[in-house]
Amino acid sequence: MLDPDLLVQTVLNSIYAASYISLVAVGLVLIFGVMGVINFAHGELFMAGAYAIVALYADMHMPFLAAVALGLVFVGCLGLLMERALFRPLRDNPLGGLVASIGFLMILQALATIGFGVRMEHIPPVTQKVISLGNASFPLARLYVVIAAIVLLSALWIFLKRTRFGWALRASAQDPQAAELQGISIARTAQIAMFIGAGMAGIAGALTAPLVSVNPHMGHSVIVTAFIVIIVGGVGSLEGAIVASIAYAFVHTFVTTFYDGVIADIVGLSLMLLVLIVKPTGLFGSADRA
């Protein structure tokens, strides 16, 4: 017999999961779209955002929102550093870019370990308030993540579709050479994409930091999830990434609730393989960006 309270609770948990997954995945898609490189260190950018909260909010007692904002800027600058030091010199070598980002991942993990130790960090909760819906409850801190995801993703959508920068970004993702001939600076659009993409991973990490256990290896499961999502959505499709994030979060959360986490991972990966078998370019993908 399906308990309605449990059902509502699981739906709420799914919405929360979908929020931070989509923030991470959209950033990954943006970077792939403009730079043409798979950023393996994307999970570690998420981790860097979480550690910004450890340093600024938990250790230095800064107001939470100020810490989140600083964390966003910090991780965005890490993205700029990656663009300048790794991806720009390796522009014609996507596999090299992937390996370089693995090197960067190792450096970030080591820095987190050296700076904060391997112990799990528990961050004092931002708020203890809980919203209750019948017998189901939803911590306010999770609601912040959901709101942030909706606001940021809408802002990104407006930025990409309505501003000249957004057009330039999309143009250089579609055809870098033609875009450059139209006077669009590829280096500049790449910087914007890296700052936004990394910053979104960072903000997702920063906002969820008080809700999860922060440790130097937390990026691993995040990047695996993000890979699944961007594949199912179709690599290079922002809409696909968001739709796939929501679908994946619901499937994964429900299977975890009713079976267990490992089965949920297997189901998620199998669904992804199934999508690839039926439509090898993902649900929203087109063949030419493969």
Next chain:
Amino acid sequence: MLKFLIWPIVAAALVALPHGLSFSQQEILVFLTINILVVSSYRLLTLTGEWSLAHVVIMGVGAYASALFSKELGLWVPVSMVLGAVTAALIAVLLSFPLFRMKGFYFLIGSFAAGEIIRLLWKRFRDPFGGPKGIKGIDPMPDFSIGIYDFDFFEPVSYYYFAGVIVCICLWLLWRIEKSPVGLTFHAVHWQDKLAEASGVNLRAYRTLAFAIASGFAGLGGALLAHYVGTINPNSFDLDLMVFVLTWAIVGGTGTFYGPILGCVTLTILNEVVLRELGFEQMRPLIYGAILILSILFLPNGLESLVQKLTRRRKTA
């Protein structure tokens, strides 16, 4: 004259090598020998132009299969090793049906997903895979004597000789395959896929063939590992190890047969011997990551390009 002498000298050096090393270095030498087989088989796979992220898991299939064949069915260890390799190749053929519908980046991630599914199955099912703790007490290679040398497989030196011989035979086979008409077709599938197809080459069949052969050798590598360490678990074959195989191949260079081996040997010596013995455990991934980035940036064609530069200079001089 030098050409005939070089192989006996190399062989003698390889035989003498472990006796100048400490016990822990001898152990690393065994792993290095096995890893050379894994990375060389990986190169055979990359000949067709596809970069799989499942190779280490396939190696694990060989390890698990060989461990189970010897433990559950009581087969003689060398036989179970061969059967482990065959199992790995068969699983690869099975995986090729969904995976070879994809190309490039999609294949990369698809193969990663397939690998993770296998790994999670090991983790989830206690019977027969032992769950997260894996399989313990895997039968070691039975001791034997060849008259001049007694193999005692609790000694890393003995296992190094045993694995060394097996790996040398495998490398010779891999080299022969690469130079055979089949191997040349692999090259054609990579560099001139449209032309190859137009000449009547069945692209997918050749991709599958490369995948299966490479997986068989990787599976043998896994079996060699399993019967040496005696215990395997799902984390023995995780993404971290796959990342190492990938970087060995790329840092070494994939344009030649010896490139990946060069990368594997150089990075292992750097990582295990130099950095570990310098003492800063925590700094090790940091330095390793930095070296990885620097070598990608400044040696885009891998270490093999250095070798080629040196030998070319000597020839012209």
